[in-house]
Amino acid sequence: MHALLKEIEAVPVLTRFGKVSRIEGLLVEVTGAAGAISLGGQVYLSASNGKKIPCEVVGFRDGRALIMPLGVLEGVSLGARADFFDKPAQIFPCQEWLGRVVDAFGRPTDGKGPLVKGNIGYPLRAPPPSAHTRARVGGKLDLGVRALNAFATCCRGQRMGIFAGSGVGKSTLMAMLARNTDADAIVIGLVGERGRELKEFIEDDLGEEGLARSVLVAATSDEPALVRRQAAFTSMAIAEQLRDQGLHVLLLMDSVTRFAMAQREVGLSAGEPPASKGYTPTVFAELPRLLERAGPGPMGNTGSITGLFTVLVEGDDHNEPVADAVRGILDGHIVLERAIAERGRYPAINVLKSVSRVMPSCNSQEEQAIVMRARAPLATYEDMAELVRLGAYKAGSSAEVDNAIRLQPALEAFLSQKKDECSTLADGYAALDAIVGDGMGKGNAT
Numbered sequence: 001m002h003a004l005l006k007e008i009e010a011v012p013v014l015t016r017f018g019k020v021s022r023i024e025g026l027l028v029e030v031t032g033a034a035g036a037i038s039l040g041g042q043v044y045l046s047a048s049n050g051k052k053i054p055c056e057v058v059g060f061r062d063g064r065a066l067i068m069p070l071g072v073l074e075g076v077s078l079g080a081r082a083d084f085f086d087k088p089a090q091i092f093p094c095q096e097w098l099g100r101v102v103d104a105f106g107r108p109t110d111g112k113g114p115l116v117k118g119n120i121g122y123p124l125r126a127p128p129p130s131a132h133t134r135a136r137v138g139g140k141l142d143l144g145v146r147a148l149n150a151f152a153t154c155c156r157g158q159r160m161g162i163f164a165g166s167g168v169g170k171s172t173l174m175a176m177l178a179r180n181t182d183a184d185a186i187v188i189g190l191v192g193e194r195g196r197e198l199k200e201f202i203e204d205d206l207g208e209e210g211l212a213r214s215v216l217v218a219a220t221s222d223e224p225a226l227v228r229r230q231a232a233f234t235s236m237a238i239a240e241q242l243r244d245q246g247l248h249v250l251l252l253m254d255s256v257t258r259f260a261m262a263q264r265e266v267g268l269s270a271g272e273p274p275a276s277k278g279y280t281p282t283v284f285a286e287l288p289r290l291l292e293r294a295g296p297g298p299m300g301n302t303g304s305i306t307g308l309f310t311v312l313v314e315g316d317d318h319n320e321p322v323a324d325a326v327r328g329i330l331d332g333h334i335v336l337e338r339a340i341a342e343r344g345r346y347p348a349i350n351v352l353k354s355v356s357r358v359m360p361s362c363n364s365q366e367e368q369a370i371v372m373r374a375r376a377p378l379a380t381y382e383d384m385a386e387l388v389r390l391g392a393y394k395a396g397s398s399a400e401v402d403n404a405i406r407l408q409p410a411l412e413a414f415l416s417q418k419k420d421e422c423s424t425l426a427d428g429y430a431a432l433d434a435i436v437g438d439g440m441g442k443g444n445a446t
Contacts, residue, residue, distance in 0.1 A: 089230075093184070349415065
């Protein structure tokens with residue numbers, strides 16, 4: 001009986017219907033919408049083949065509703081019926097979803113049968129928790145990746161960005177985090193991912209162990225812009241449900257840039273003016289609304305959402321509009337650098353350019369001292385690397401440079417890690433301390 005009531009509650013209520021008056025690309029104008037529906041409302045168009053095409057209201061113009069499809073518009077003609085519904089889009093996730101792959105609507109796509117529905121519906125466009133009632137970030141979170149644990153330490157409920165160009169190893173790093181992070185549950189949102197790479201990521205990178213404690217939400221690049229955008233909202237709603245159950249959730253989203261591109265496509269279709277690099281104003285309004293939903297829950301809620309969001313920097317430009325906006329919202333950023341990947345060191349993390357804003361307050365004085373002793377020779381070597389490679393530097397000219405050159409092989413080996421290797425926080429600090437020693441270059445560099 002209870003399950004039946006949940007099914008009835010989830011059914012949207014028809015309030016009114018209208019007619020299609022114009023179709024321009026993927027934008028459909030519908031008359032008869034005045035007072036019947038609001039922005040973000042659900043609309044179903046009747047196609048000639050009898051199918052109902054789900055759509056969403058993205059704007060209004062001259063008393064007509066502007067809607068975009070969540071499917072293919074084939075079969076929709078002028079005068080086609082448009083049914084308006086008053087219930088906001090929502091899903092009913094629960095812990096039984098772990099180990100499953102779903103689409104942007106929360107429907108299973110892995111062939112493992114239907115999903116169990118949770119007791120509470122979670123709206124896809126929920127507001128973030130109030131800043132005044134939200135708990136503070138928790139203790140350190142073991143990510144299982146040495147370079148991140150040591151140089152960009154993450155805390156439970158923290159939000160960080162992974163900034164990288166294409167082909168630099170974002171997906172592999174995400175898979176390492178999904179397998180190795182000390183979290184109760186993992187939610188992975190693949191927004192606009194290549195269809196070919198989806199199965200490869202699940203089978204080769206994530207594996208059965210990683211999938212068993214994960215919910216994977218996927219919307220491939222061939223799907224409509226609204227579907228790609230919705231995949232991000234669905235991922236966040238699932239993470240919120242698990243957080244509300246008191247679980248420590250790791251949310252991995254790849255990528256925020258494709259979410260922004262989808263929102264740009266929606267905004268331009270609705271008539272918004274293009275701003276920086278064609279991105280519309282709503283892009284920069286939606287980014288904080290999405291990203292701020294991750295983090296600790298309200299005070300009294302023991303769960304948290306630790307969010308790691310990838311940002312695809314165009315042309316390796318880390319100051320492009322989306323990257324710049326996201327960097328200002330999040331609590332830190334991890335930079336993957338192409339030059340490091342090209343010389344064969346993975347994960348290709350530039351630890352000198354990576355920052356965790358909560359790291360100084362969560363580390364002990366001893367741990368912070370170890371990190372600072374390691375950063376100094378890394379920075380020195382980076383400044384002198386070109387001269388060293390050219391043979392222009394004469395050994396003995398600077399004790400600091402000599403020390404950096406001597407420690408470089410050991411530090412480079414420390415930062416390198418195989419994708420099936422896991423390194424704990426304690427092991428990472430111990431290994432780093434063994435390399436840098438007392439800070440005078442007397443550590444074990446072998």
